[in-house]
Amino acid sequence: MKPTMKRRDAMALFGLAAWPVQWVSAEDLAVDPKAYFARPQMTGAAFSPDGKRLAMRSRNQEGRAMLSVLDLDTLTPLPLYAAESDDVLSFFWVNNDRLAFTLGDLDAPVADLDAGPGLFAVNRDGKGLRQLVERQRAWAANGNDQRKLLPWNTLPLASQPSQNNGSEIWAFRVEAYDGKDIGYLKLLSLNTATGTAREVDAPLHSEHWWVDQEGRLRLVQTRKGNQATLQWRADEAAPWKTLKAFDPYLEDGNLLVQGIGVDGQIYVATRRGSDKLSMWTLDPSSGELSAKPLARSPQFDVRAHLVQRQDQVLGLRFTIDAEVTQWLDADMKALQQQIDKVLPRTVNRLSVPWSGSEPWVLIEAFADVQPSVYYLFNRSTRKFTKLGAARPDVDPKRQAAMDIHWIKSRDARDFPVWVSTPQGSTGKNLPTLVLVHGGPWVKNTHWAWDAEVQYLNTLGYAVVQPQFRGTQGLGAAWEVASRKQWGLAMQDDVADATRWAIAQGIADPHRIAIMGASYGGYATLMGLARDPELYRCGVAWVGVTDLDLLYGAHWSDFSEAYKRFGMPTLVGDRVKDADMLKANSPIHVAAKIRQPVLLAYGEKDVRVPIEHGKAMRRALAEAGNTRVDWVTYPKEGHGWIEPATKVDFWTRVAQFLARNLAAAPA
Incomplete structure (x- = not known):
């Protein structure tokens, strides 16, 4: 759970070594968003299996994420890999002496992405660097080694066994992909010393794999159309046994695998008669769940990552309103x-x-x-x-705290709302921004530093983040209640949170804006149309404006399978629910939007193509709304990547809000 202290001041480090920095003042941050949206410096670390070294990813003087290793006996760092035009994206230990990593450009917008992540391996002393996977869509020689690299669509599994005395890792190759959906994946065992790979036998249409700590494939999840299965085998010679079959577009099978423990048990999240997911062990030989859950929450789903050591499962790490580690040791x-x-x-x-x-x-x-x-x-x-x-x-002293509040929807359901108010303010009668998250079916917001929220707080605004129905992590009923409710009950939750903020005295009722990206952009436009008395203006970026276009835009990245099996239930049937989809599409209610609007889109967006934005801009113009700010970014996709784009967009947001949420004359 969240720490009990309501306000967090400077971190009390009790004599720990000070980190020499020059603090950025709140005034500077308010003037220049570049300070808030700067690249992070250190972004990860991992012990070698034997615990004698620590791999670290951090930004070098050229601004690129580099890989280094710290010898823990001497605390001496050794740079392993850095590049002028690439960042180290992911990294992991292959064994005690060798690491693998991928590359990419963290500042490159969609239009400039011309290479895959590749895969490389290097010894802990910086020697033995070898490229394993091609980054371009072509074969290439590796130095004097004339053998071909593995093709660019070969990727390492996100989770690798910790106990590995050899040089092999697990990887997969995308064998069939139409730009929208993956048709077939091939599982591989890849030798990081020789660069050779061998195919590993697995059930057809497998797309998720779990191996035990000895590196043996034990569990897979398959998907074909709207049929998914979870299958287990006791050892390499045993047949595969189906543990669960389910529809992957509409449910999770009520059996979410979180990992295989060193104790041989499968650790799963399941509801088992409850609305909320909790953590259990599953005995693969009997198919029986543990007698009691290992971790549960009355308000949140619990899906935990296993924290293990070679001799035992030490604990379960999961996020509810904040990250929690429940130690079993x-x-x-x-x-x-x-x-x-x-x-x-x-x-x-x-x-x-x-x-x-x-x-x-x-x-x-x-x-x-x-x-x-x-x-x-x-x-x-x-x-x-x-x-x-x-x-x-x-500087933590200058940042705004996040606090969670539970409120009731108009149909008497409890749901959380996060509130952040400017540091040093009274927290009352503030100009307020209702920030609606995208998705909409994504994990709930949690207690952590957020650059966008902090920047908006620094500008003097309270930020209210409603976790409306459909938000994941709050139980099955809350998620299911969102089906076919775009613009309806989902929108009611946003309005209810806004009215709650007014009733609590947090929000100045005359100075409230609504804003968000993707689904949040959709909710922004629908909020302006449905609840014009609540919002003085709105900021919508990469937002959906036409629900029918979600089906009709063949150039978007929504797969045909998702349109066929998922969207009719989640959003609405294109034929049977045509009237409902039209009535709840912003382009068809544009005449009701009289407030100022800032619309922003990426011209390379394949999730919500720019046609959504162009149609909305035309609809607003035809309805006579002349207070529309319009900006597009030629190289960006579904969200902003390039630093210059972030600075430009958030500068525009600051200016737009200052202009439209100014205090009324006395």
Whole structure:
């Protein structure tokens, strides 16, 4: 759960080494959004399996994310890989002596992405660098090695077994892809020393795989059309046994695999008669769930990541309103309590080496007012060492706190609303922004630093984030209640949250704007039309404006299978519900929108093509609304990537809001 302290001031580090930075003032941040949307510095770290070294990803002087290794005996870092035009995207240990990593350009908009992530491997001493996977859509030679690289559509599995004494990793190759949906995947075992790969036998149409810590494939999920299965085998010689069959577009099978434990049990999230997901173990031999759940919450779904050591499952890590680690090991529970006393105002994510024999603990500390800060803790010497920070230029004292409130919808359902008010304000009668998240079926907002929200708070606005029906992580009933409710009950929840903020005295009822991206952009436009008395203006970027066009835009990236099996139930049937879809499409209610609107789109967007924006702009013009700000970004897709785009867009937002939410003359 969220720490009990309502306001978080500076982090009390109790004598930890200071990080020399020059704080950015709130005034500077308000003037220049570049400061808030700058690239982070340190963005990840991972122990080698034996715990003798720590791999780190951080930004170098050229601004690129590089990979380095810290020798924990000497605390001496060694740069392993850095490039002038690429960033290290992902990385993981292959074994104690070798790492694998992928590359990409974190600042490149969609139009400039001309290469895949590839795959590379390097020894911990910087030697033995080898490219394994081509980045361009062509074969290429690797130095003097004339063997062909694996094709660009070969990718490593996100989760690799921690116990690996060899050089092989798990990967897959996309064999059939039409630009919208994956038709067939091939599972591979890839040798990072030789670059060779062999196909691994798996059930047809497999798209998710789980291996045990010995590197044996034990569990797969398949999908063909609207039929999915979860299948298990006891060993390589055993036949595959179906544990569950379900429709992947409308349900999750009520059996979400979170991993295979070193104890041989399958760890799953399931409802088991409840509205909320909770964590259980599943005995694969009997198919029986554990007698009691391992972790549950009365208000949130619990889907946990396993925290393991070679000898046991140590704990379960999951996010409800904030990140929580529920330790199953008494020693780790005591260690967490000790660290939390030293760092009382942050969530402190602890990681330990796989071997369990080394004294090191990696701490990633973060909060609503503080981006991640990384520390090493030596359990033998009790000494902390600060490694770095994601945003060392951000002063926690100047950031706005997030607080969660539970309110009732008009149909008497409880749902959460996050509220952030400007640091130092009274928190009352403030110009307010109702920020509607995209998706709409995405995980609920949680307690963490958010650049967009903090920037808007710095401008002097309260930010209200309603977790309207359809938001995932709040139980099955809340998610199912969103079906065929675009512009209807989902929109009511947003309006109810707005009226609640007014009733609580947070929002100045005469100075409220609604804003959001994607579905949030759709809800912004529908809010202006349906509840004009609530909102003085709106900001909608990459927003849906025509529900029928979601089906008809053949150039979008919605797959035909999703349009056939998912959308008719989730959004509405294109034929049977045509009148409802039309009535709840912003382009058909544009005449009701008289307020100022800022519309922004990426010209390369294939999720919500720019035709949505152009149609809305025409509809507003035809309805006589002349207060429309319009901007498009030629190279961007469904969201902003290029730093210059972010600065330009948020500068426009600041100017638009200042112009339209100005206080009324006395």
